[in-house]
Amino acid sequence: MNTQDAISVAAQYLDNLSGHTFDLLNISKPISVESAVxxxxxISKLSPLLGNLIEFNTVEILNNQEIFVPFGEWKRQDPGFPDTIFIGSVQPTPGLEIKAWFPLATEITARFKDSQNHFQFDQTYVALLAWLPEALIYGKPKILDVCVLSGFSVAKARDDHYHNPPDYLVLEPEDTTQRTANLQQTNTNGYKFQGTNEELLEAEKIVNSWGKDGRIYQPTQDYQMLLRQLITRFKYRLDTNFAKMDRIVHPGIEKFKQRVYKTPFCGMEVGQWNKLLASRREELIQSALREHLAIKKGNIDELLD
Incomplete structure (x- = not known):
């Protein structure tokens, strides 16, 4: 078994979790329409907790598969990146970064900030697990769908999407390999230009002087030195929303989102429930919940338009 084999087999078992209900906790059924609203x-505030619990159980599920036994075992890293790695005879070490997504939230809020340089062997993949309570807002957590993607492809899509010098810069972490493990930096960051229009024109001239490939993102030391010239000369602010997975515009993530939103669940598609519960139209929300989560699709679409 090599690295890609281990990732591929793990991805198949993760795909099989679609429709699986985890016996982790049980949210009680609301006793009134008001409490349901x-x-x-x-309910989305449970997502970080459920995300961690799902991570624990996912590692246990993988370790219960006999195919991995001769080669090693999956172990969680807490803290650390990725969430779980395969310790054993397989090199380079396979890893999975597990991100739980609650699709009734406004967006996929999980972030992916690790540098492209950490994926040079394509040894780490991202597993997105969409979940909901089995009765929409109560019951046990249920996996709706799973998507496993190359970590390198996600990091590259992120950097290509955000990087737009001199208006927006993506900067690699500084070299911290000599520090202890808990002090090493592995995350990229995004910076938005905050100078005047005159300063922006001046910065544009500097970027133009880099040549035709000067605007193409590169995680190399030489290119990062060029970017740091800008950030030391002009005013930039740290973008706190940088690297949210919903804003990376990765084709695989976008396809996964649409698939989840089209999934039938408790009488409507998940995307319709998302639209309804985000509408702040309490009368309509109460009506849907009062009908035991079984309003007809057409009626909801007509009322929300």
Whole structure:
């Protein structure tokens, strides 16, 4: 078994989790329509907790597969990147970064900030697991769908999407390999230009002097030195929304999102529930929940338009 074999087999088992209900916790059924509406507003706050619990159980599920036994075992890294790695005879070490997504939230809020330089052997993949309570806002957590993507492809899509010098810069972490493990930096960051129009024109001239490939992102030391000249000369602000997975515009993530939103669930498509619960139209939300999550698709679309 080589690195890609281990990732491929793990991805198949993760795909099989679609439709699986985890016996991790059980959210009680609301006792009134009002409490159901209130629960619908806050249920997404469970996602970080459920995400961690799903990570634990996913590692256990992988380690229960006999195919991995002769070669090693999956172990969580807490803290550390990626979430789980395969310790054993397979080199380079395979890894999985597991991201739980609650699709009734406004977006996929999980971030992916690790540098392209960490994926030179394409040994780490990202597993997106979409989940909902089995009765939409109550019950046990249920996996709706799973998507496993190359970590390198996600990092490259992120950098290509955001990087637009001199208006927006993506900067690699500085070399911290001599530090202890807990002090090493592995994350990229995004910076937005904050200077005047005159300064922006001046910065444009500098970028133009880099040649035809000067605007193409490169995680190399030489190119990063050029970017740092800009950030030391002009005013930039750190973008706190940088690298949210919903904003990376990765084709695989976008396809996965649309597939999840089209998934039938409790009488409507997940995307329709998302639209309804985000509408703040309490009367309509109460009506849907009162009908035991079984309003007809056509009626919802007509009322929300």
């Amino acid at each position: 209130n629960l619908a507003k806050v």
